[in-house]
Amino acid sequence: MSIKEKLIACLIENTGISLNEAMLENVSARFDEILGLIGFNDNSEEVVEEGKVINVAKNGIDDNLIKYLEELSRLKLSEEEEKEAKADLTKILGYIDMLNEIDTTDVEPMSHPFSYTNNFREDVCVESTERELILKNAPQQKDGCFKVPTTVE
Amino acid sequence: MELKNKTALEIGQMIKNKEVSSVEVTKAMLENIKNREEKVNAFVTVFEEEAIKQAEDVQAKIESGELTSPLAGVPMGIKDNICTKDRLTTCGSKMLHNFKPPYNATVTERLENSGAIVLGKLNMDEFAMGGSTETSYFGKTTNPWDITRVPGGSSGGSAASVAAEEVLYSLGSDTGGSIRQPCSFCGVSGIKPTYGAVSRFGLVAFASSLDQIGPVGRDIRDCAEVLSIISGHDPKDSTSVKRPMFDFSTCFDGDLKGMKIGIPTNYFGEGLDEDVKKPVLEACETLKRLGAEVEEFEMDIVDYAIPTYYVLACAEASSNLSRYDGIKYGYRNRDCEDLMDVYYTSRNEGFGMEVKRRIMLGSFVLSSGYYDAYYKKGLQIRGLIKKSFDEAFSKYDMILSPVAPTTAYKIGENSSDPLKMYLGDIYTVSVNLAGIPAVSVPCGFGENGMPVGMQLIGNAFDEPKLVRAAYAFQKATDFHTKKPSMVDEKGGNR
Numbered sequence: 001m002s003i004k005e006k007l008i009a010c011l012i013e014n015t016g017i018s019l020n021e022a023m024l025e026n027v028s029a030r031f032d033e034i035l036g037l038i039g040f041n042d043n044s045e046e047v048v049e050e051g052k053v054i055n056v057a058k059n060g061i062d063d064n065l066i067k068y069l070e071e072l073s074r075l076k077l078s079e080e081e082e083k084e085a086k087a088d089l090t091k092i093l094g095y096i097d098m099l100n101e102i103d104t105t106d107v108e109p110m111s112h113p114f115s116y117t118n119n120f121r122e123d124v125c126v127e128s129t130e131r132e133l134i135l136k137n138a139p140q141q142k143d144g145c146f147k148v149p150t151t152v153e
Numbered sequence: 154m155e156l157k158n159k160t161a162l163e164i165g166q167m168i169k170n171k172e173v174s175s176v177e178v179t180k181a182m183l184e185n186i187k188n189r190e191e192k193v194n195a196f197v198t199v200f201e202e203e204a205i206k207q208a209e210d211v212q213a214k215i216e217s218g219e220l221t222s223p224l225a226g227v228p229m230g231i232k233d234n235i236c237t238k239d240r241l242t243t244c245g246s247k248m249l250h251n252f253k254p255p256y257n258a259t260v261t262e263r264l265e266n267s268g269a270i271v272l273g274k275l276n277m278d279e280f281a282m283g284g285s286t287e288t289s290y291f292g293k294t295t296n297p298w299d300i301t302r303v304p305g306g307s308s309g310g311s312a313a314s315v316a317a318e319e320v321l322y323s324l325g326s327d328t329g330g331s332i333r334q335p336c337s338f339c340g341v342s343g344i345k346p347t348y349g350a351v352s353r354f355g356l357v358a359f360a361s362s363l364d365q366i367g368p369v370g371r372d373i374r375d376c377a378e379v380l381s382i383i384s385g386h387d388p389k390d391s392t393s394v395k396r397p398m399f400d401f402s403t404c405f406d407g408d409l410k411g412m413k414i415g416i417p418t419n420y421f422g423e424g425l426d427e428d429v430k431k432p433v434l435e436a437c438e439t440l441k442r443l444g445a446e447v448e449e450f451e452m453d454i455v456d457y458a459i460p461t462y463y464v465l466a467c468a469e470a471s472s473n474l475s476r477y478d479g480i481k482y483g484y485r486n487r488d489c490e491d492l493m494d495v496y497y498t499s500r501n502e503g504f505g506m507e508v509k510r511r512i513m514l515g516s517f518v519l520s521s522g523y524y525d526a527y528y529k530k531g532l533q534i535r536g537l538i539k540k541s542f543d544e545a546f547s548k549y550d551m552i553l554s555p556v557a558p559t560t561a562y563k564i565g566e567n568s569s570d571p572l573k574m575y576l577g578d579i580y581t582v583s584v585n586l587a588g589i590p591a592v593s594v595p596c597g598f599g600e601n602g603m604p605v606g607m608q609l610i611g612n613a614f615d616e617p618k619l620v621r622a623a624y625a626f627q628k629a630t631d632f633h634t635k636k637p638s639m640v641d642e643k644g645g646n647r
Contacts, residue, residue: 065517072516073471074478075509076497088510089517091572096460099530102537109532110539112362112392113348113588114613119391133255139485146480151492 004031061090156181158636161227161321161375168215168226175215175226178321179208179270182228186272186319189639192300195314197233197291198241199273204228211268224378225268230320232311233274234281235366236355237261244357245277245289248483248503258355259390260324260366260383267382272320275310279505280474281331281359283307284577287568288507295564296339297637298603302561305335311369312339318640322370322379326356328363329462330556330581333593336369337556337606340595342623342633343369344376347613348588349394351380352387360469361392363462363585372633373594373623377401380616396614404621407628410444414609414622415549417452420580426559432597432605433555436626440553443625450548454541457534458583459575464518464531465586470508471515477503510571539587546612551619553609554580556593560603584610592619595632604632 008027012019019027066086070077077085131144140147156164156178167173183201190196208228214220231237234244236254238261243249257265265271278288286294286309294309296302297317304313308325312335315323325332327345336343344367351366358364368379378401386395416437421430441447479485479499486498504512518527545552557577567574584591589612596607611619627633 066513068520069513069516072520073509073512074475074496074500075504075512076501077509081506081509084506085510085513088571089514092463092514092575093517095572096464096527099457099460099464099527099534102454102457102534104530104533104537107533107536109529110536111532113539114394121388129255134481136255137252137482139479139483139487148480149490149492149495 004028004035007031061086061093157318157640158634159321160371161229162223162378164321165223165225165227168212175208175212175228175270176205178226179204179228179272182272182319182321185317189297189317189319192295192639193297193313193317193319194292194294195276195304195310195317195319196230196273197243197245197276197289197310200240200271203240204270204272207265208270211270215268220268222267222382224322224382226270227268227321228270228272229264230272230275230311230314230323231261232277232308232323232325234277234326234357234359235261235324236357237271237274240271241274242357243274243291244281245279245291246504246508247290248477248500249357250290250484252482254355256355258366259352259387261355263383264324264379275308275314275323275325277310278307278507280357280470280508281307281326281328282470282507282511284330284334284574285562285564285567286310286313286335287564288505290505293564296561296603297639298340298561301563302603303338303564305338305557305561307331307335308369309335312336312341312343315339315341315369315371316637316640318636322368322375324366324379324383325369326359326364326366327585328360328365329466329585330578332367332369333581333591333606333608334557334577336593337595337608338561338604340604340606340632340635340637341369341371342373342376342592342594342627343367344373344380344592344616344619345584345590346380346384346616347394347590348585349392350384350399350590350614350616352383352385352390352393354387354389358473360466361473362469363466365585372627373592373620374405376592377404377616377620399616401617401620404617405624407625408444409440409622409625412445412551412618412622413549414440414445414447415545415552416447416449417455417545417552417554418449419451419453419456420554424558424576424579425555426599428560428599428601428603429555429558429605432599433553433607436596436607437553439626439629440622443629445622447553448549450545452541452545454534454537455583458538458586459579461531461534461538462578462582462586463514463575464527465535467511467515468519468528468531469515471512471519474504474508474512479503507571535586538583542583542587542589542610542612551609551611551615551622553607556580556606556608560599560601560605580608589613590616590619592623594623594626595635596626596630597632598635604635
């Protein structure tokens with residue numbers, strides 16, 4: 001069930017109103033709009049079902065999750081590599097689970113060694129690196145641009 | 154002209170005194186490289202002609218009085234994840250096997266402006282992910298003390314090249330111990346500076362909130378001199394801190410009176426080899442003799458440093474390494490007819506297995522549904538670790554600990570078990586999580602004849618205190634002057 005479907009189900013359950021097809025379409029469109037506004041990317045169908053979330057270490061990592069991680073990582077492992085990754089990640093995540101022994105209620109997450117405020121440079125014009133110098137490292141180039149396979153017909 | 158067993162500062166002084174020229178020293182080091190690289194493989198690339206040319210230019214500038222740095226004209230090496238303009242910077246990866254950056258890292262710029270001679274680029278674990286320099290696309294580096302053993306990592310080339318006297322000092326980078334652990338394994342000195350002390354501009358990013366560049370040298374004095382050159386605010390790195398330069402001038406009197414050193418008891422418990430424990434505890438006695446007060450204390454939260462580190466470092470790595478798409482630079486599979494295929498295939502063929510494993514682990518802890526349980530939890534425990542260091546430094550000037558639980562192990566011994574490899578980082582990663590500085594200096598040898606290092610950890614920007622203590626220790630001991638037999642036929646400690 002996608003997030004949108006869940007929201008609609010929740011709406012119906014809590015209001016007791018049954019929606020006809022036109023109303024459903026309308027609500028669905030509004031939810032799409034709202035989810036879009038908050039930048040929510042609904043890919044929950046690809047996520048392995050809930051409930052496995054915390055039990056990864058216990059259940060091990062299954063093939064679906066490995067495939068999903070490959071997709072997120074833009075990697076295409078060979079069968080042999082997948083087998084290896086599955087065993088290693090299961091073991092590593094099992095070890096990482098020891099973090100649950102620590103109570104972190106009300107502990108502020110620390111994403112950086114020091115608290116920074118914005119650290120701006122003065123706004124002055126400087127020359128940027130020349131196009132040719134940057135393109136020198138490009139595996140393929142054409143007419144002063146990076147070359148990629150056709151993406152739009 | 155005898156150049157063996159000299160420190161970088163001594164060579165620098167000899168060049169100033171006209172006892173030797175920068176070109177002569179450079180040629181002598183290139184000769185060492187020629188003779189020892191077959192065994193050590195510390196370099197990915199050697200800049201033979203460029204280095205001689207650079208030495209000629211620098212020599213002229215020293216003579217004209219234009220260059221006055223104490224290290225002007227002294228040959229050195231740079232870890233291969235630090236950008237050198239128009240010169241290969243591979244990160245030990247097939248992904249960047251042909252990458253020539255169009256710019257210099259700030260540290261490269263600062264060193265070359267002060268007259269450093271860059272002999273080449275030093276081998277490392279691929280993208281600095283590893284502790285043994287076994288995962289490089291350009292082959293393994295060995296330990297000059299015993300070439301059947303690893304030099305440590307990820308800055309294995311930086312430490313091995315100094316130990317083998319192929320360079321007089323080098324630059325490494327430290328995300329979870331990558332300067333300190335190879336220094337311990339190879340019997341050389343190194344500093345992991347405070348986060349923000351040294352510009353990261355031009356350092357190929359692994360985990361941006363943990364990465365820091367630092368020096369590796371024959372002794373702590375050389376390291377302090379290099380750190381003076383490379384540290385300081387850089388507008389090109391928004392995380393570099395605006396503060397006065399380090400002043401090391403008063404650090405070299407050898408006196409430790411009034412210095413309070415804490416020893417975390419859980420750092421000396423289960424899992425620590427006797428080979429390491431004994432020399433580090435003996436070092437503790439030496440520090441006491443020099444006037445330091447030493448006291449044991451508890452710091453249990455650091456037992457959780459490794460899992461915290463791997464969650465956060467991998468999360469940042471998965472994000473940082475998303476830039477390798479096979480299009481802008483680096484490796485590309487040219488047979489793909491679909492853009493998505495370019496990404497998937499180039500990345501899969503360009504990265505080695507350890508890098509892929511960490512990217513996938515990072516993608517996992519950041520993915521929806523798992524983010525709170527892993528990534529956020531990791532950030533919270535990072536906060537707790539930092540807090541426990543703050544508490545320790547309210548009582549002590551510094552903390553003494555081992556660098557690694559073992560001496561250098563045999564090549565291949567740990568490479569098939571990533572988790573076992575990660576556990577070797579137990580004494581080093583918490584320093585990066587807290588963003589504080591630490592030094593690694595030789596303090597003895599194991600029964601197996603391999604060097605052992607100790608770690609001194611300080612509060613943020615307390616590098617001068619650490620240098621002071623490490624210098625006093627080196628003045629009172631001679632472990633840092635011992636040489637592997639490939640350098641000194643008389644052998645090291647036995």
